[in-house]
Amino acid sequence: MQALSHGLVLGAITIAFWLVAEPVHAQSCAKPDALEGFPAYGSAGVPLNAILSAHYFASAEYDAEPVVLEEIGGERREALGSFNPSEGLLSLDPAGFLKLGMQYVVEWPALRGIGSASRGKSLKVNFSVGNQSDNAPPDFPGIESVHYRLERDQDGCAETVQDRFVFELKLGQPSDETSNQDLTLVVFQTKPNSSESPVPVLTRSFPSNGRVEVSQRIEDGLGNVCFAALVRDLTGKVSASGDRVVCTKTVKPPFFQGCAIAFGRAPRAEVLGFALLLGGLWARRRARSV
Amino acid sequence: MCRVAVFASVLARFVEHTKCSTGLLGWLCPSQPSLVPRCFRMTQRFKYLASAFLLASALPGAGCGRTPLDPFDVPEGSVGSSVPDQRTSATSSPTPPPTTTTTSPTPTPTAIACVPSEETCNGVDDDCNGRIDDVRALACAEGGFQYCVAGKMSDCPKRCEACLPGSERVCQISYCTYWGVESCAADGKAFSFCKEQRVPRECRDVALRFQDSPELEQCCIDNGYCCLDSHDLDRDGDSGEMVGRCDEVMCKP
Numbered sequence: 001m002q003a004l005s006h007g008l009v010l011g012a013i014t015i016a017f018w019l020v021a022e023p024v025h026a027q028s029c030a031k032p033d034a035l036e037g038f039p040a041y042g043s044a045g046v047p048l049n050a051i052l053s054a055h056y057f058a059s060a061e062y063d064a065e066p067v068v069l070e071e072i073g074g075e076r077r078e079a080l081g082s083f084n085p086s087e088g089l090l091s092l093d094p095a096g097f098l099k100l101g102m103q104y105v106v107e108w109p110a111l112r113g114i115g116s117a118s119r120g121k122s123l124k125v126n127f128s129v130g131n132q133s134d135n136a137p138p139d140f141p142g143i144e145s146v147h148y149r150l151e152r153d154q155d156g157c158a159e160t161v162q163d164r165f166v167f168e169l170k171l172g173q174p175s176d177e178t179s180n181q182d183l184t185l186v187v188f189q190t191k192p193n194s195s196e197s198p199v200p201v202l203t204r205s206f207p208s209n210g211r212v213e214v215s216q217r218i219e220d221g222l223g224n225v226c227f228a229a230l231v232r233d234l235t236g237k238v239s240a241s242g243d244r245v246v247c248t249k250t251v252k253p254p255f256f257q258g259c260a261i262a263f264g265r266a267p268r269a270e271v272l273g274f275a276l277l278l279g280g281l282w283a284r285r286r287a288r289s290v
Numbered sequence: 291m292c293r294v295a296v297f298a299s300v301l302a303r304f305v306e307h308t309k310c311s312t313g314l315l316g317w318l319c320p321s322q323p324s325l326v327p328r329c330f331r332m333t334q335r336f337k338y339l340a341s342a343f344l345l346a347s348a349l350p351g352a353g354c355g356r357t358p359l360d361p362f363d364v365p366e367g368s369v370g371s372s373v374p375d376q377r378t379s380a381t382s383s384p385t386p387p388p389t390t391t392t393t394s395p396t397p398t399p400t401a402i403a404c405v406p407s408e409e410t411c412n413g414v415d416d417d418c419n420g421r422i423d424d425v426r427a428l429a430c431a432e433g434g435f436q437y438c439v440a441g442k443m444s445d446c447p448k449r450c451e452a453c454l455p456g457s458e459r460v461c462q463i464s465y466c467t468y469w470g471v472e473s474c475a476a477d478g479k480a481f482s483f484c485k486e487q488r489v490p491r492e493c494r495d496v497a498l499r500f501q502d503s504p505e506l507e508q509c510c511i512d513n514g515y516c517c518l519d520s521h522d523l524d525r526d527g528d529s530g531e532m533v534g535r536c537d538e539v540m541c542k543p
Contacts, residue, residue: 029476030456058450058478084433086447114454115538137424157456158475158482190440198439200447217451217479228439240424242439243413 029157032060032113034123035088036205037106038182038234045130045179048098050234053091054108054123055204059116060088065109067092072103072126087203103128134178137237141172142244143187143229150253151215165221165250167214174206174231174239184232187214190245192226198242206231224249413441450478450541457539459532460510461518462502469497469506472518478541484518510534 038053039046052069062083069092070076077097081090090108098104105126110119147168155162174183183206188198202214214227226247232238404418415422427435430446437444453459453474461484463470470484489497493509500506503521510517516536522529532539 030454030474057455059455085449086430086433088449089433113456115457155475155477155482158473158480159485160473160482162475162480164477164479186437188437188439188444190442197442198444200434200444203447215477215479220451220479226440230437230439238427238437240421242437242444243422243441245440 030057030059030113031118032057032111032116032120034060034090034108034110034121037108037123037125038184038205039125039127040182040205041125041127043125043127043179043181046098046127046182047130047132047134047178047234048100049133049135050098050129051091051093051236052106052234053089054125056088056090056111057113057120058088059113060111060120061085061114062090062111065111067109068107069094069097070105070107071097071099072105074102089203098129100129100131130178132178134176134233134235134237136177138174138176138183138231138233138239140174140183140229140231140239140241142241143227143246144170144172146170146225146227146246146248148221148225148248148250163218163253164215165218165225167216167221167225167227167248169212169214169227169229169246171207171210171212171229173210176231176233178233182234185212185229186232186238187212187227187229188242189214189216189220190226190228192224192245192247198228201227218253222250222252411438411441411443448541450474452480452541453478453539454541457516459516459518459536459539460534462506462520464502467497468502469493474539507533 033056035055035057038055039050052067062081062085064080066078067081067090068076068078075097079092081092083090090111092106103126105124108123108125110122112119149166149168151164151166152161153164154160169187171185174180176183185202185204185206186200187202189201190198201216202212204212216225224247226245228242228245230239230241404415406418407416409415409417409419409423409425411423411425413423417424423438423441425438427437428443429435432446434447436446455474455476455478457474458471459474459481461470461472462468463484463486465486467486467489469489470486472481472484474481490513492513493506496503496506496509504523507517507519507521507523511523511534514535516532516539517534519531519533520529524533
């Protein structure tokens with residue numbers, strides 16, 4: 001009897017957990033987290049005239065949460081940031097607060113999501129300031145090459161399989177006046193021989209391995225697809241690399257690349273059984289024909 | 291390997307269809323009619339051997355099928371050329387999609403001296419400073435900047451492409467409850483298919499009476515949902531748009 005009641009309790013808990021867990025999953029797929037900071041954690045040589053910013057997930061909404069900037073062992077300042085919802089970028093202009101050679105910590109607030117009461121993750125970034133201002137735009141040779149593939153992944157939010165063309169871009173090595181760290185990469189998709197404007201498709205920190213992936217819906221990535229990229233430094237100056245366009249030609253899936261024999265995939269027992277069956281048939285046939 | 295299998299198949303069919311006709315036997319055993327029964331058995335055995343070979347070569351590897359699409363690495367220095375597939379394929383299948391990499395030609399210095407003029411976004415180094423299109427970015431009204439890319443000013447950045455990641459809109463289906471939900475993908479580029487759900491109380495009677503209908507879509511709108519305009523209630527010819535209360539679904543800043 002006691003075992004039965006324990007089982008009922010356990011079952012009730014399981015059902016309750018299941019009922020509660022499902023909506024939580026739907027909410028957690030698009031949390032308005034702070035994704036990365038500019039400058040990044042541990043950056044050194046940040047220019048004196050840098051504008052600090054943090055990149056949030058697309059669903060983030062700014063509601064005048066203060067950004068905290070503190071000189072380590074010194075003054076602490078709270079200020080309202082400037083939010084650009086199009087790029088999910090919360091910025092703070094320290095305007096004279098940064099001092100030569102000093103170390104700072106900036107705390108980017110946890111923001112709410114659109115139509116959601118819960119907040120995403122905040123971000124705390126330590127950095128040190130260099131000994132000069134940045135007055136020149138960065139140099140960037142642009143995208144070197146592009147490869148593509150098709151991906152069919154289960155989407156965490158839609159809970160269905162989504163088809164995407166994934167374009168892997170190999171980037172040239174950028175350089176900037178003060179530091180090559182903390183550059184923002186902006187990738188554009190262009191349409192050759194078209195009057196359509198280039199469309200920004202990716203904004204993120206410049207990857208340390210020089211490679212980045214852009215995923216596009218099948219209809220947006222079909223045929224002649226071209227990309228160009230530029231980098232933006234901490235002062236907002238951009239490279240003049242938008243004229244270097246790299247293209248590829250995609251083919252509509254499903255792809256068929258011919259036949260392939262994969263002997264390794266067949267289970268050995270089945271192959272052996274098949275061989276025995278053939279042998280048996282052969283022996284039977286021989287016995288009947290003699 | 292596939293070609294061998296196809297050849298064996300053709301051979302087996304040939305032997306099958308000839309059925310050891312007099313002509314074939316005559317060709318195989320031209321001068322000794324007494325050996326015809328033995329020759330018949332030989333050709334029958336050959337037929338089974340060919341069939342067995344065909345099966346043995348086709349079954350273990352599951353035969354012909356779709357093969358995965360691997361990335362085609364473009365070797366260094368192959369900019370501007372297409373790279374043919376180097377892998378072997380067993381049949382004359384169409385060539386898989388090659389990755390072509392092209393870069394727009396950088397204008398080479400010409401003998402004509404550069405005459406400086408105001409730099410504009412046109413793919414030309416107007417001010418002769420060695421940088422093409424180094425023009426100022428234009429601030430967008432809704433945040434972000436327009437940059438000069440490939441000789442044109444880019445679009446302003448958008449929060450998302452199709453929908454706000456994780457958001458939902460109501461859709462209609464043609465069976466059972468007639469009410470469903472489409473969820474926006476994590477990258478905000480597309481919705482899921484319409485997943486059936488229970489009809490909310492306020493639209494239950496409408497769904498039972500009118501099923502998948504303009505009336506049910508109107509009920510969806512009237513009750514404050516973001517709804518797929520599948521019945522084109524706004525008569526703008528677009529049945530793929532959203533209508534109703536869609537502030538938390540659409541890609542607006």
